[in-house]
Amino acid sequence: MMKFDDVLAEVKGFGPFQYRLMLALVTPRLVLPFQFLLNNFIAFIPSHHCNISAFDDGGVFRDLSSEERLVVGIPLEDDGSLSSCQMFAEPQYHLLVNSSNTTVLPRVLCQNGWVYDNYTMKSSLATEWDLVCERKRVNKSTATIFFLGVMFGAAILGSLSDRFGRKPMLLVSYLITSIFGFGSALSTNFAMFAVMRFFTGFGASGVSIISVVLCIEWADIKRRSSLLILLSMDWSFGSSLLGALAYLVNDWRYLIAVATSPILPAIISWWWLPESARWLVSQRKVNPAYFYLSKCAKVNRRKQFMDDLKPEDLSKIIVLENENRKYSLLDLLRTPVMRRRTLIAGTVWFGVACSYYGISLNIAGFGVNIFITQLIYGVSEVPAKIFCLFSINKLGRKPNQIGGLLLTGLCLFCNILIPPDMAAWQTAMAALGKMFSEGAFTVLYLYTTELYPTVLRQNGFGCCSFLARLGVAVSPLVALLEDVWVGLPRLVYSMMAAGVGLLTFLLPETNNARLPETIQDVEQRN
Numbered sequence: 001m002m003k004f005d006d007v008l009a010e011v012k013g014f015g016p017f018q019y020r021l022m023l024a025l026v027t028p029r030l031v032l033p034f035q036f037l038l039n040n041f042i043a044f045i046p047s048h049h050c051n052i053s054a055f056d057d058g059g060v061f062r063d064l065s066s067e068e069r070l071v072v073g074i075p076l077e078d079d080g081s082l083s084s085c086q087m088f089a090e091p092q093y094h095l096l097v098n099s100s101n102t103t104v105l106p107r108v109l110c111q112n113g114w115v116y117d118n119y120t121m122k123s124s125l126a127t128e129w130d131l132v133c134e135r136k137r138v139n140k141s142t143a144t145i146f147f148l149g150v151m152f153g154a155a156i157l158g159s160l161s162d163r164f165g166r167k168p169m170l171l172v173s174y175l176i177t178s179i180f181g182f183g184s185a186l187s188t189n190f191a192m193f194a195v196m197r198f199f200t201g202f203g204a205s206g207v208s209i210i211s212v213v214l215c216i217e218w219a220d221i222k223r224r225s226s227l228l229i230l231l232s233m234d235w236s237f238g239s240s241l242l243g244a245l246a247y248l249v250n251d252w253r254y255l256i257a258v259a260t261s262p263i264l265p266a267i268i269s270w271w272w273l274p275e276s277a278r279w280l281v282s283q284r285k286v287n288p289a290y291f292y293l294s295k296c297a298k299v300n301r302r303k304q305f306m307d308d309l310k311p312e313d314l315s316k317i318i319v320l321e322n323e324n325r326k327y328s329l330l331d332l333l334r335t336p337v338m339r340r341r342t343l344i345a346g347t348v349w350f351g352v353a354c355s356y357y358g359i360s361l362n363i364a365g366f367g368v369n370i371f372i373t374q375l376i377y378g379v380s381e382v383p384a385k386i387f388c389l390f391s392i393n394k395l396g397r398k399p400n401q402i403g404g405l406l407l408t409g410l411c412l413f414c415n416i417l418i419p420p421d422m423a424a425w426q427t428a429m430a431a432l433g434k435m436f437s438e439g440a441f442t443v444l445y446l447y448t449t450e451l452y453p454t455v456l457r458q459n460g461f462g463c464c465s466f467l468a469r470l471g472v473a474v475s476p477l478v479a480l481l482e483d484v485w486v487g488l489p490r491l492v493y494s495m496m497a498a499g500v501g502l503l504t505f506l507l508p509e510t511n512n513a514r515l516p517e518t519i520q521d522v523e524q525r526n
Helices: 004-010 016-029 031-036 066-073 125-129 133-164 166-185 190-216 224-248 252-260 263-272 277-282 286-299 303-308 311-316 336-360 370-395 397-417 423-451 454-483 488-506 519-525
Strands: 048-050 086-088 107-109 114-116
Touching: 004 277, 016 031, 016 190, 016 224, 016 263, 016 286, 031 133, 031 166, 031 190, 031 224, 031 252, 048 086, 066 086, 125 133, 125 190, 133 166, 133 190, 133 454, 166 190, 166 252, 166 263, 190 224, 190 423, 190 454, 224 252, 224 370, 224 423, 277 286, 277 454, 286 303, 286 311, 336 397, 336 423, 336 454, 336 488, 336 519, 370 397, 370 423, 397 423, 397 488, 423 454, 454 488
Parallel strands: none
Antiparallel strands: 048 114, 086 107
8 A cells, every 4th residue: 555655755855845845834833932032031130239329328338439338238148249148237447447257147138129230231131120038939930931831832722733734733833823923022011021921831842843844745755854853943043042132132121023034934934835745645634735745746747647647546654543533642542562652752852952952041051151151052063963964864763863862962961070160061051962962853843743653643742842841840840959059959959861872772763763643553562
């Protein structure tokens, strides 16, 4: 019986049609690194100290210079820096002539707000709503809120995409991302901002997973890995570009608006996107499937084949277990092989995402300028993707996946051993770990689409992405462990990356295999 991959090979599964599809998705996919890594800048906490202007009683304090006011009003930390969250209960004028130990002097928490250093970022969430000191955890939670939205969006939009199609749900994702993205920039209080960011993540998740599946389902067996890796280059480019954008637009409201704007031309170009013919055939919608395959054949100069093929011939390609059946997330767990794959793949996604974003969301933690660090992180991903481009078909999915994760864990562990005063070396080692982690993440996107059948591919991808975003949501909370020991978060990320790398041994190799079409295909192949 003829398979869909046979038809796709005849109309050329890697030609101008696929290139056009990929280019049409590049612009909206720039929103992904912009939004996913935006928290590095909009939630940036600048140097700050208590506002001590209340000490100005018209007396001695008024006659002091700004440096002298800080001496008598703000205590010093052990490293000699000004305290960020405490002030003296009253001016300590004697410190101007005797800067002895100040630990015994009465201190209080900041009473009248804070004074911020606006050199790096003109404004951020921290400076807008004073999310520092005892409210620092609220500021950290902004990333978690966004990725909770991504998590639920992956599960819900992924499931709806399997039911209603890739193209319509991609438009829904575009609209949600744009509406709530610009809404975030207009937020008047933190509660409103939190809601807006949640739904921005919800929509951006759909842009991420649906665009990948749409591309993969239009690619032939041998070239689908190349197509996905080339498509993923937009993440690295966008990640690097974000550092430059944040440097030029260092007001958090304008930065969010700029980060959301690529979705606007994408909404216009959506009209020219094709639906997945593979999905249409699986749903017995043979006439629209024939229409899109004919367009593909025409662009790829294989029109003669489609002229000889009739629409009714496509109905013979896939035999579903039950043509009237509607598939859901529960079908991922009904049969033994599908259940095993889902549990293992989901755990791997959780670990990969948690360790990757543990590095990506900590650009201020290595002592180098945050804009330069963001640029380095983005550029460092390119060599990993180029390596994967040439090795993924020769070595297979599993070796690339396992090797990338184990090397990520090793780099993060080595980072713990580098002294804090060697910030450049710490950044270099973190960038190396991010390179390996991004390589593993890129392979995992392709690997996952090949593990699931067409009737459940978007459900499976959405479920795995749901667990991945749970890992991302947990990642900023793991970072809070630095209050216990500064190296503890990196140790956790290191163990997590290495652990899921070993777990990948339990998944099957999918290199040069046909994409499974039904659950029965998966169970029988195993």
